[in-house]
Amino acid sequence: MAKYEKILLKNMEQPGYTGSLKEYEQTGGYQAFRKVCEGMAPSDIIETVKLSGLRGRGGAGFPTGVKWSFIPKDHPGPKYLCCNADESEPGTFKDRQLMERDPHQVLEGMAITCYTIGAETAYIYIRGEFWLGAKVLDQAIAEAKKAGYLGSNVLGTGKTINIFVHRGAGAYICGEETALLESLEGKRGKPRFKPPFPATHGLYQKPTVVNNVETLANIPHILNKGAAWFAAIGAPPKGTGTRIFCLSGHIKRPGNYEVPMGVTFREMIYEIGGGMRSDKPLKAFIPGGASAPFLTPEHLDVKMDFESLAMAGSMLGSGGITVMEEGTSMVWAALRLMEFFYHESCGKCTPCREGSSWLVQTLQRISRREGRMSDLDLLLDLCKSIEGRTVCAFGEAEVSPIVSTMRHWRSEYEELIREAEAAHPVKQEIPVLSQI
Ligand SMILES: Cc1cc2nc3c(=O)[nH]c(=O)nc-3n(C[C@H](O)[C@H](O)[C@H](O)COP(=O)(O)O)c2cc1C
Structure with missing residues (x-):
C-alpha cells in the first residue's frame, strides 16, 4: 500500500x-x-x-x-x-x-x-x-x-x-x-x-x-x-479525504484505521488488519455497519469509497467493517442482526414494527430447523413490504442482512430447511400472500 x-x-x-x-x-x-x-x-x-x-x-x-x-x-x-x-x-x-x-x-x-x-x-x-x-x-x-x-x-x-x-x-x-x-x-x-x-x-x-x-x-x-x-486525497472527485474504518470480527488486528478513501478491502483486511484470525479463508464481510448489505471474497478488490461500494451493491455507510471466516453460518449472522433491528425498531411505522417481528420469527424457525421452503419467499416478501415504506432509512437497514445473505448464500437457508423437512415431512406448502 x-x-x-x-x-x-x-x-x-x-x-x-x-x-x-x-x-x-x-x-x-x-x-x-x-x-x-x-x-x-x-x-x-x-x-x-x-x-x-x-x-x-x-x-x-x-x-x-x-x-x-x-x-x-x-x-x-x-x-x-x-x-x-x-x-x-x-x-x-x-x-x-x-x-x-x-x-x-x-x-x-x-x-x-x-x-x-x-x-x-x-x-x-x-x-x-x-x-x-x-x-x-x-x-x-x-x-x-x-x-x-x-x-x-x-x-x-x-x-x-x-x-x-x-x-x-x-x-x-x-x-x-x-x-x-x-x-x-x-x-x-x-x-x-x-x-x-x-x-x-x-x-x-x-x-x-x-x-x-x-x-x-x-x-x-x-x-x-x-x-x-x-x-x-483519496478517491476524488466523489470520495475525498480519509476515512476511519472500524475493523472487527474474525480478523487478526481489529481496531480503528484511518486510510485514504479508495483503498481496497483486500488491503484493509489483509495488509492493515493482518488477515483472518484463524487463517481460515474469508467467507463474508459487511463493509459499512450492520445496515450495509453483505459482500463476498469476490468483492475484495472493490475500493472503499461511496461510488465503488454502491456499484458493488452495498454501501460505505458508517465505516464499520465486520469480517467473517469460512464456517460462519450466514443464516445465524442474518438472524443475529435481525434480532438487533427488531429490538431497536422504534415502532412508529407499521411495516417496520410488525415486519421486524415476523422476520425474526421466520429466521428463528429456519434456524431451529422447523422452516419450510415457502419461508424463503415469505422472508423476501416481508422485506419488500418494509423497504421504502418507512419514515426513515431504518426499514432499508433492517432488511439488508436478509436480502444480501439470501442473494449470496441461499443454499445455506435451503440446507437448514431440507434438514427440517427430512425430520418433519409436510404434505402441502402454505402459499405466501403474494401467491394467493
Ligand atoms: C437508523 C439510523 C441510524 C443512524 N445512526 C447514526 C449514528 O449513530 N451516527 C451518525 O452520525 N449518523 C447516523 N445516522 C445518519 C444520520 O441520520 C445523519 O445522516 C447524519 O448524522 C448526518 O451527518 P453527516 O452528514 O455528517 O453524515 C443514522 C441514520 C439512520 C437511518
Missing part, C-alpha cells in the same frame, strides 16, 4: 498525547478557528468545504458544504448545530475514539460550523454508554471556554458559541437525525417526516445542521490546509 498521511488520528497516535488544550494547540489546534474569526465570510467557508468534496461520515454521505448552504441566511434565529455522536450502528466505534482521545479537534470543527451557519448553541448528542467521552468532552469544553474559544465574545468577535453535551438513553434510532432532534427536545426518539428538512425546521423547528463527529473533525484541517489539499 502506498504511504499516506493521517489527518484525524495523527495527534492521538503521538506517544504521550492526551488531548489536552495545550497539546492540541501545539499541533496547530484552533489556528483554523482563529483564521475564521479574523473575518472570514461564512459564504467563503461554505465554498471551501464544498470544494473540498467532504461528504458526511455518518452514513448517508451527503456533501457537507451543500448541507450548510441550506441554512437560511436571513433567518432571525436561533439556529442550531447538532453533533451526532450517537454512534449506534453495530460494528462502528470510531467517533468514540475521536471524542475520547482528541476532543478539541471535534470542538474546533463545531465552533467553525457554528460561526459559519450563525448558531450560538450547539449540542453533542452522545450515546449514553459513552460516559468517558461525555466526561472528556465536558472537560474540554470548560478548557475551551476558559481560553476564549467558546462562550460569549469568542476570540473577541462579539459572537457567542456554547456547546453542550447531551447523553442519550441508548436507542439505535436516536442516531437518525430527526429522531435525535426529537430526543433532544425531550420526546421519545422517533423519526420525523421529511420534508421539511432540519435545515429549515430542525431543533425546536429552527434551522439546524446535524453532522457526524468525524465529519466535523475534518473541518479544521480543511480550513488550515485548503480545499484543494483535501480534494486531492
Whole structure:
C-alpha cells in the first residue's frame, strides 16, 4: 500500500498525547478557528468545504458544504448545530475514539460550523454508554471556554458559541437525525417526516445542521490546509479525504484505521488488519455497519469509497467493517442482526414494527430447523413490504442482512430447511400472500 498521511488520528497516535488544550494547540489546534474569526465570510467557508468534496461520515454521505448552504441566511434565529455522536450502528466505534482521545479537534470543527451557519448553541448528542467521552468532552469544553474559544465574545468577535453535551438513553434510532432532534427536545426518539428538512425546521423547528463527529473533525484541517489539499486525497472527485474504518470480527488486528478513501478491502483486511484470525479463508464481510448489505471474497478488490461500494451493491455507510471466516453460518449472522433491528425498531411505522417481528420469527424457525421452503419467499416478501415504506432509512437497514445473505448464500437457508423437512415431512406448502 502506498504511504499516506493521517489527518484525524495523527495527534492521538503521538506517544504521550492526551488531548489536552495545550497539546492540541501545539499541533496547530484552533489556528483554523482563529483564521475564521479574523473575518472570514461564512459564504467563503461554505465554498471551501464544498470544494473540498467532504461528504458526511455518518452514513448517508451527503456533501457537507451543500448541507450548510441550506441554512437560511436571513433567518432571525436561533439556529442550531447538532453533533451526532450517537454512534449506534453495530460494528462502528470510531467517533468514540475521536471524542475520547482528541476532543478539541471535534470542538474546533463545531465552533467553525457554528460561526459559519450563525448558531450560538450547539449540542453533542452522545450515546449514553459513552460516559468517558461525555466526561472528556465536558472537560474540554470548560478548557475551551476558559481560553476564549467558546462562550460569549469568542476570540473577541462579539459572537457567542456554547456547546453542550447531551447523553442519550441508548436507542439505535436516536442516531437518525430527526429522531435525535426529537430526543433532544425531550420526546421519545422517533423519526420525523421529511420534508421539511432540519435545515429549515430542525431543533425546536429552527434551522439546524446535524453532522457526524468525524465529519466535523475534518473541518479544521480543511480550513488550515485548503480545499484543494483535501480534494486531492483519496478517491476524488466523489470520495475525498480519509476515512476511519472500524475493523472487527474474525480478523487478526481489529481496531480503528484511518486510510485514504479508495483503498481496497483486500488491503484493509489483509495488509492493515493482518488477515483472518484463524487463517481460515474469508467467507463474508459487511463493509459499512450492520445496515450495509453483505459482500463476498469476490468483492475484495472493490475500493472503499461511496461510488465503488454502491456499484458493488452495498454501501460505505458508517465505516464499520465486520469480517467473517469460512464456517460462519450466514443464516445465524442474518438472524443475529435481525434480532438487533427488531429490538431497536422504534415502532412508529407499521411495516417496520410488525415486519421486524415476523422476520425474526421466520429466521428463528429456519434456524431451529422447523422452516419450510415457502419461508424463503415469505422472508423476501416481508422485506419488500418494509423497504421504502418507512419514515426513515431504518426499514432499508433492517432488511439488508436478509436480502444480501439470501442473494449470496441461499443454499445455506435451503440446507437448514431440507434438514427440517427430512425430520418433519409436510404434505402441502402454505402459499405466501403474494401467491394467493
Ligand atoms: C437508523 C439510523 C441510524 C443512524 N445512526 C447514526 C449514528 O449513530 N451516527 C451518525 O452520525 N449518523 C447516523 N445516522 C445518519 C444520520 O441520520 C445523519 O445522516 C447524519 O448524522 C448526518 O451527518 P453527516 O452528514 O455528517 O453524515 C443514522 C441514520 C439512520 C437511518
